[in-house]
Amino acid sequence: MNFSLTREQEFVRQMVREFAETEVKPLAAEIDITEEFPMENVKKMAKLGMMGIPFSKEYGGAGGDVVSYAITVEELSRVCASTGVIVSAHTSLCASVINEHGTPAQKEKYLPALAKGERIGAFG
Secondary structure (H helix, E strand, O other): OOOOOOHHHHHHHHHHHHHHHHHHHHHHHHHHHHOOOOHHHHHHHHHOOHHHOOOOHHHOOOOOOHHHHHHHHHHHHHHOHHHHHHHHHHHHHHHHHHHHHOOHHHHHHHHHHHHOOOOOOOOO
């Protein structure tokens, strides 16, 4: 088996790493201390497609693969665990469940806004 990353996955790693270092890392300690939700960074991540990586373009996602999604969570968590968990919970605990088990009507209603980062998913 070949466990090398594809060119696209390497691009995702570099893009997310750069974003994490320049936008997320400088605020990480403050986020931990103040316990405030980093909405501005979430909006920036949404613009870069990070909130919808594994979802099809049909529903507003990036059409990426699960490895690219895992790379994204890994790179964000490397500098700020809170930010990594935001993307992870949004994607895995909310949007993926709708994507995998929702009816066509539910997918049409909820996935586009979630995949584009216009809405933030959670689990309760």
